[in-house]
Amino acid sequence: xxxxxxxxxxxxxxxxxxxxxxxxxxxxxxxxxxxxxxxxxxxxxxxxxxxxxxxxxxxxxxxxxxxxxxxxxxxxxxxxxxxxxxxxxxxxxxxxxxxxxxxxxxxxxxxxxxxxxxxx
Amino acid sequence: xxxxxxxxxxxxxxxxxxxxxxxxxxxxxxxxxxxxxxxxxxxxxxxxxxxxxxxxxxxxxxxxxxxxxxxxxxxxxxxxxxxxxxxxxxxxxxxxxxxxxxxxxxxxxxxxxxxxxxxxxxxxxxxxxxxxxxxxxxxxxxxxxxxxxxxxxxxxxxxxxxxxxxxxxxxxxxxxxxxxx
Numbered sequence: 001x002x003x004x005x006x007x008x009x010x011x012x013x014x015x016x017x018x019x020x021x022x023x024x025x026x027x028x029x030x031x032x033x034x035x036x037x038x039x040x041x042x043x044x045x046x047x048x049x050x051x052x053x054x055x056x057x058x059x060x061x062x063x064x065x066x067x068x069x070x071x072x073x074x075x076x077x078x079x080x081x082x083x084x085x086x087x088x089x090x091x092x093x094x095x096x097x098x099x100x101x102x103x104x105x106x107x108x109x110x111x112x113x114x115x116x117x118x119x120x
Numbered sequence: 121x122x123x124x125x126x127x128x129x130x131x132x133x134x135x136x137x138x139x140x141x142x143x144x145x146x147x148x149x150x151x152x153x154x155x156x157x158x159x160x161x162x163x164x165x166x167x168x169x170x171x172x173x174x175x176x177x178x179x180x181x182x183x184x185x186x187x188x189x190x191x192x193x194x195x196x197x198x199x200x201x202x203x204x205x206x207x208x209x210x211x212x213x214x215x216x217x218x219x220x221x222x223x224x225x226x227x228x229x230x231x232x233x234x235x236x237x238x239x240x241x242x243x244x245x246x247x248x249x250x251x252x253x254x255x256x257x258x259x260x261x262x263x264x265x266x267x268x269x270x271x272x273x274x275x276x277x278x279x280x281x282x283x284x285x286x287x288x289x290x291x292x293x294x295x296x297x298x299x300x301x
Contacts, residue, residue, distance in 0.1 A: 010150055010154070011146070031178050031182070033146035033185075065171065065174065065175065065178075067175075067178050067179065067182060068179060068264035068265050068267075069182070069264075071264065072251055072264070075251055075252075094167075096167060096168050097167075097168065098168070099171065099172070099175070099272060106248060109248070110248065110251070110252060
């Protein structure tokens, strides 16, 4: 799989999807104008990756902020990952950000993927 | 020129930090957000309060960008929407106003009343139901904005509709984020 690497901006998150190095990460702020359009290449990449995935896929979310339209697409990303064996999620939240911790917990209740929580 | 002084006094009397009136786009949303963030930074606001205020501001601004109905009155140069942020003691008050079609008033009112009738757990359940059930709408919303605003602010959403004419009503919405006592 080709590496998908998008620099973060003030309204879009940084994305690294790198099968060779086993790095799968979404970080920063997500409040794009067109959420579906922004997440489309990410969902496409995961779909392609699911054809011959690594033995283990640890997907990292290290989000500072996301809007409600992004939350729907984050759930779509998680749902796409659900079908890949050996997937786990590492959900980072700032140590005083209860809302981000709770958001991670809610996502973990909506999909069948093991979540690990860490503060930064 | 007296209106300048009057406006200045009105802003002070209502503890308004920032008012924006006019066209709403993603670019303007970003500018307003960064102004408000700088303002909170300069006041030394706590990071968890800043995050909540930021959160509610984004949903308010993007609601207007996506849902404000264009008033198709070409004779009028009335700006289409208003956004305000104010601070009263430790509370942040975020207010928006925009025209919506009269036929949509009951729908919006119904959603807000439903949200205001729910407690913390009820809102969490509603959030999960909507996120599981919805496709992103044509306008790019997930239908979660009001629910999220109520959850993040921890307060009910105050609203009012003023009929503008036989086609439009002006929809005012107010969220209060309580600062730490």
